[in-house]
Amino acid sequence: MKIVGRAWCFGDHVDTDLIIPGRYLNVSDRDELAKHCFADLRPEFVRDLSPGDVVVAGVNFGCGSSREQAPLAMKAAGVGAVVAKGFARIFYRNAFNIGLPILESEEAAEQIGEGKRVSIDLSTGAIVETGNGTCFSARPIPDFMRAILKQGGLVNYLKSTGGRI
Amino acid sequence: MAMTITEKILAAHAGKDNVSPGELVRVNVDLALANDITAPLAIEVFEGLGTGQVFDKEKIALVPDHFVPNKDMQSAQQVKLTREFAQRHGIRHFFELGQAGIEHVILPEKGLVVPGELVIGADSHTCTYGALGAFSTGVGSTDLGAIMATGMTWLKVPSSIRLIYEGVLPPWVGGKDLILHTLGLLGVSGAVYRALEFTGEVVGELSMSDRLTMANMAVEAGAKNGIFEPDGIAEEYMAGRSDRTGIFFKSDPDAVYEKEFRIRVDDMGPQVALPHSPDRVRPIDEIGTVPLDQVFLGSCTNGRLEDLRDAAVLLEGRRVAVGIRFIVIPGSPLIYREAIEEGIIQTFLDAGAVIGPPCCGPCLGGHMGILAEGERALSTSNRNFMGRMGHPGSEVYLASPVVAAASAVEGRIASPAEL
Ligand code: SF4
Numbered sequence: 001m002k003i004v005g006r007a008w009c010f011g012d013h014v015d016t017d018l019i020i021p022g023r024y025l026n027v028s029d030r031d032e033l034a035k036h037c038f039a040d041l042r043p044e045f046v047r048d049l050s051p052g053d054v055v056v057a058g059v060n061f062g063c064g065s066s067r068e069q070a071p072l073a074m075k076a077a078g079v080g081a082v083v084a085k086g087f088a089r090i091f092y093r094n095a096f097n098i099g100l101p102i103l104e105s106e107e108a109a110e111q112i113g114e115g116k117r118v119s120i121d122l123s124t125g126a127i128v129e130t131g132n133g134t135c136f137s138a139r140p141i142p143d144f145m146r147a148i149l150k151q152g153g154l155v156n157y158l159k160s161t162g163g164r165i
Numbered sequence: 166m167a168m169t170i171t172e173k174i175l176a177a178h179a180g181k182d183n184v185s186p187g188e189l190v191r192v193n194v195d196l197a198l199a200n201d202i203t204a205p206l207a208i209e210v211f212e213g214l215g216t217g218q219v220f221d222k223e224k225i226a227l228v229p230d231h232f233v234p235n236k237d238m239q240s241a242q243q244v245k246l247t248r249e250f251a252q253r254h255g256i257r258h259f260f261e262l263g264q265a266g267i268e269h270v271i272l273p274e275k276g277l278v279v280p281g282e283l284v285i286g287a288d289s290h291t292c293t294y295g296a297l298g299a300f301s302t303g304v305g306s307t308d309l310g311a312i313m314a315t316g317m318t319w320l321k322v323p324s325s326i327r328l329i330y331e332g333v334l335p336p337w338v339g340g341k342d343l344i345l346h347t348l349g350l351l352g353v354s355g356a357v358y359r360a361l362e363f364t365g366e367v368v369g370e371l372s373m374s375d376r377l378t379m380a381n382m383a384v385e386a387g388a389k390n391g392i393f394e395p396d397g398i399a400e401e402y403m404a405g406r407s408d409r410t411g412i413f414f415k416s417d418p419d420a421v422y423e424k425e426f427r428i429r430v431d432d433m434g435p436q437v438a439l440p441h442s443p444d445r446v447r448p449i450d451e452i453g454t455v456p457l458d459q460v461f462l463g464s465c466t467n468g469r470l471e472d473l474r475d476a477a478v479l480l481e482g483r484r485v486a487v488g489i490r491f492i493v494i495p496g497s498p499l500i501y502r503e504a505i506e507e508g509i510i511q512t513f514l515d516a517g518a519v520i521g522p523p524c525c526g527p528c529l530g531g532h533m534g535i536l537a538e539g540e541r542a543l544s545t546s547n548r549n550f551m552g553r554m555g556h557p558g559s560e561v562y563l564a565s566p567v568v569a570a571a572s573a574v575e576g577r578i579a580s581p582a583e584l
Contacts, residue, residue: 013353013442017550022529026232026239028205040557060354063387064550065529066289068206068305088387089358090289094305144189144319154307155213158315163216165191165317 003080003101003120004130005052007112008045012058016091019062019070033069034076051078054118056109058084062091071100081120083127083138085109096145099153103127103138111136122149167417169325170392171360174300174414178283186324186423194224196277197312198286200268201229201240203305204247207287210310219254220316226258226277227251228268231525236532266497266523269293269381269465273373274497276407280395281414285312290465290547292383296376297402298395298413303384323389324423325360326351330367332431337581339475340375341467341545341565343367343428344382345436349446350426357387359423362416367430368393373402374471381466382547385443435580437543438563441551449568449580457562459490459542460573461554463521464528467545467566468496470503476570477509479581485517486576492534494521518573530554536561543572 024036038045055074061084062070071094074082081101095102101122108127112118117130125138141149151157158165166183168176176183179190199207204227211219219225227247232240251259258277265271269290272278280298284291287309294301304318312318328347347361361383363376371379376393383391393399395413403410437452439445462468462476473495485491493513495501501523504510510520527534528546536542536555542562544554549561562578571579 015548015550017529017548017553021552022231022531023535025202025529025531026237026243028209028243040552060357060387063353064289064548066287066291066303066305067202068287068307069202071305072206086354086357088354089389090303090305093308097305097307142189154311155210158214158311163214163315165311165315165319 001122003052003054003122005050005054005080005118007054007056007114007116007118009114010055010057013060013063014057015064016062016067016070017064020067020073025067025069030072030076033073037073037077046077049078052080053078054120055079055082056112057082058109059086061087063088066090068094068098071095071098075100083108083112096148097154099149105136105138108136167419167421169360169362169416169420170298170394170414171300171325171362171390172322174281174283175320175322184322186322188322189319190322191317191319192283194285194312194316194318195282196224196226196284197309198226198228198268198272198284198288198291199309200231200288201233201244201247202231203287203309205243206306207310207313208246208250210307211313214311214314216314219256219313222255223257225256225313226272227256228260228265228271230265230267231529232531233262233265233524234522264498266500267465267468267525270468270496270500273297273377274499276403279403279407279409279411280399281412285309285318289384290381292388292390293377293381293465295380295383295390295392296373297399298393300390300392302390321358323358323360325362326356327362327364327422327425329425329427330365330430331427332367332429334367334430335433337435337567338430338433339565340371340378342433342436343430344379345438345446345563346433347428348382348385348444351386353385353442353444354387359388361386361388361391363391363393369396372471373398374469377469378466382443385547435565435568437568437578438549440549440560440562443548443563449578452578455562455578456541457489457543457572457577458540459492459534459536460569461492461527461534461542461544461546462566462569463494463496463526464546465496466547468494470500472545472566473500473504473509474507476566477512479567479570479584480512480516480574483516483574485573489573489576491518491573492521492527493518494526495523497523527554543569543578545569
């Protein structure tokens, strides 16, 4: 599966309050949540995002609250993938569980600039900045997580295993 | 094989003799928790799985606490959906307004967690129960929905960081200062995927309330869990709350730690976290004059009876400074009642505070004390991210209940020693 889009660059420690502020958590509707993605940090985000665009960030992306509304809002807004130096652990699980592709790569996160075109091959973990052809490779994920991703999230995975974790 | 307390609890719940860091294990869950923000999505997932039945109606706790009393129609719908699910499945531990308080305050209070258990909650501060010697950690709604169906989840065994607190605690310094200082040391990603084990002579003297405060903020360093070895103080706390005694696991003397930090407490003063990160911590006498608009005493970090009591001692015979909004929210109905009986609430009212019903309140900028642009608050809660308590252009400082009380009186961030 290939993801192609522009890069939106963020810094370190982007917390879940920034991804979706607490005041918008009184609903579970994805499209409603999507409207407020990065509302305080980058108010233009939802307006200017094209489906498939890639969020590029530093260390500890998604720290803070366990709110799954954070990856859900990003996915519903059209984010194709998140490339970061590292992820907070609950966010990491949540992203896999709801099927938002996330990739860890120090170099890619360091070098890909704002607005650059990026293409990602999820099956190999190759991240390419198409403008200059620089190729980065994401840290491999455990087989177990790959299986969840392959099924499109935890719900389908559990259905495929007959409820066995 | 030598193991830490965290590894022992995980091994016991994975049905294994031993586990080691990095290993993926399938574990049985003793208690699954969700709140009014996370339960509705978890219920959707649960229903999508189509198992029909929850794994155990005694082992699920649903606590509406973030936007209650319902702040608007949408939150009312969320709670209604959760309530109806609880009724449909006969879930015993659904807490309606009047019994409900903040999830992490009422679960220990009602004896729903005992030492040695494994608790998974769809809330990042589920790590609070490590204070009781349990393994507890936060997950998102999908994981929780799956646990409600299967009673199981998968975890990666974390490596452990040992924090050793040594010396004698000075006056006005408590669990909140210890954990803030520790966060300053570790940083907000200093313990990502790790277990934080709180040890040392100081810890043995700490009340359960202080320990709950410290374990609560383990996640602020990115930790998977924070944990204390259960001891006599834990045993005393449990007495009368639960008929289960639990298992008092202890780390082996030769257990392996990824890192160790020795922290001397003798010269520590009250600590304050500056905006917008819980690891921007400074001793209070280094932050200069910081005028305030609002002080919040409450949350799952510091909304317990001891916290209110410590603050009330300082407020006795004093008044909140003109122009300060002092919001006090007891963490549970029981705490509220005890605070009334002890005259604590009277003291707060006489001082000019406003008392809110047990809930999360302004902690997450939901309702009951939202900040306007440019406003500055001191809060006893656990997070001061940008926009956490309201407008993205507002500021939140974090500190202990006694600093909150002194600051409310002075109208600026103040040490209790100044009163
Ligand atoms: S009091 Fe604050 S940190 Fe604690 S559960 Fe409520 S919103 Fe979360």
